[in-house]
Amino acid sequence: MGVSLRDVAELAGVSVKTVSNVVNGYAHVSPATRTKVERALSQLGYRPNLSARNLRQGRTGVIALALPELDAPYFAELSRFVIQAAAEHRWLVVIEQTDGSLRRERQVLDGVRDHRVDGLILSPISIGADELAARTDETALVLLGERIYDGPADHVAIDNVRAARDITEHLIALGRTRVAALGVQDQSISGTAPLRLAGYREAIAAHGLAEITAQVERYNRAEGAAAMARLLDAPSPPDAVFCFNDLLALGAMRTVLASGRRVPEDVALAGLDDIEDGRYSTPTLTTVAPDKAQLARLAVDLLKLRMDGRADRPPQEMRTGYRLMIRESTTGVRTRASS
Amino acid sequence: MGVSLRDVAELAGVSVKTVSNVVNGYAHVSPATRTKVERALSQLGYRPNLSARNLRQGRTGVIALALPELDAPYFAELSRFVIQAAAEHRWLVVIEQTDGSLRRERQVLDGVRDHRVDGLILSPISIGADELAARTDETALVLLGERIYDGPADHVAIDNVRAARDITEHLIALGRTRVAALGVQDQSISGTAPLRLAGYREAIAAHGLAEITAQVERYNRAEGAAAMARLLDAPSPPDAVFCFNDLLALGAMRTVLASGRRVPEDVALAGLDDIEDGRYSTPTLTTVAPDKAQLARLAVDLLKLRMDGRADRPPQEMRTGYRLMIRESTTGVRTRASS
DNA sequence: CAACGTTGTTTCAACGTTGTAAACGGCTCT
């Protein structure tokens, strides 16, 4: 293997524990031995063996981030921030992809014990609050994203209802009267879709407009494109659509433009997530921008608290901020490159 | 902690090693004790402690994947496949982001020793072949992507020169005469840019056309947009542009459209990477599609070989396949949703 | 000057696992 404390100790002519003390910055080491040990350390290029340290201390320095799919831009961007935030605690992040399937989510929740990760940040899609509550494993857990509220674990998300209401209000303020919601989901019990739908409904109701909704199975471009096609084929198509995320919106935009209609003149479009694609599409995409950096940081910090603190602290609910990014897909005001 | 072999052994009334043998499927265990032990195992819900196992065996079951940035869609999509391929070997993947900076790349190369990952898949941007060759650490290493050829480590990539030539030929076959290359980089020594530039030049020269190039610092949408703006401002702007990756192309597309020109009628655009965004942009983006699944699988398999085999095997160079995805941004043939 | 505290260093054991070697019992073969 590599260089161990023992090798260094032999070279420096001290005990293994003294080397360990130097490595860990223990206070009571005489300057003389300290320099002696440090010289030996650098001469041999010592690196601590984390497996051994972890075995001894019961921690691995690794947390898991479980997401539906890494190649959805929102999750990729979020991952970036999570990895950054974790790095500040000197944690490594292993990424697990669940595809949003119940089987995989269970597997991940189960597997954290196997892999001795110190904590898990989970973006749940399929798993239910009751099932989470029933788990016996005491690995620290933080839920990230929109699905489960007031559940059995710490939870970080934006205020989906308010965000959805705000963006719908924006569409209505444009003067549109047939404002649709694209992204409604059928079977989800406590998921994100009902929350965003609720926000949409609040705004619609406040202005006495009629509800128009389109369902999807998953939140990707293809489903957005298909759902938009159905909306356009209806007797009286919408003149504005709030898509429940940006991927849906970009798929929808594709369909609108491919049908020969204009965005926003014929159909105004708005999304939610603020993925980078939407800043460079033509037209650029109006959207809700969650503060992803804050989401990530909060999730990591909550995990840290949970890991350090007593496990029986009641679960916390945290809301992070968001901003409306008004761009061409609703205003038509063309800028060269909008951020 | 959790349940250890010792706990199980006590309950089953056998030695620790026998339990270990059962857990590891050792052949010579009598059916009677096997069932006895298995009952105890499941009764206590035993899970092996990987830290201890790794300490003992000198392996961690974790590989690192170091990329410039996770939120570049190409890398996110690639990561997905790497994680999937690694899962087949029961490896976890920790993701490190280098931002393409020399400092971070060194840090990662250096850090693999610290974290005792079993192997590293690195997508190098800044680090040089000589520096890689000089490293003393014997952790298995596979280079993924386009930068370093015939270097000191196994390497997986597509044939960039040929891919660039093919896509440029396609632009020329459209009848375009002012075909530009967007994405040239200045200081990079053995990077991807020179290879793609070389392929572009081959095609240009074969048809007696004039070279038009635009430089960028980084491969993102913003730089693509800016570089395209420079090309358009030139005395005689191009009528076709091969962008060295899709992000550049999408940025460029934004600029072209925002300037009031049409794609592809005024300027045909092609990229390279086949990220999903390009399948839903308007117009959809013609591009070169590397076989990402094959890239990932090959990288993981090479890493496995390197880890299992003798470390002194000469480095291997592997090429994976690619396909041209001809879409609207060069042909103008509008389809409802192209894949 | 004896008891005490402080600093510096070491010894010991343990975290949970598995490779090695050896022990054990039963069997066959001379």
Add this chain to the structure above:
DNA sequence: AGAGCCGTTTACAACGTTGAAACAACGTTG
């Protein structure tokens, strides 16, 4: 009956680390 073999099981040590406790040397205090 003894030698040899085989299948099964075990004791032991070791992987590299660090907390707890012990120890030695020294200065301080009553």
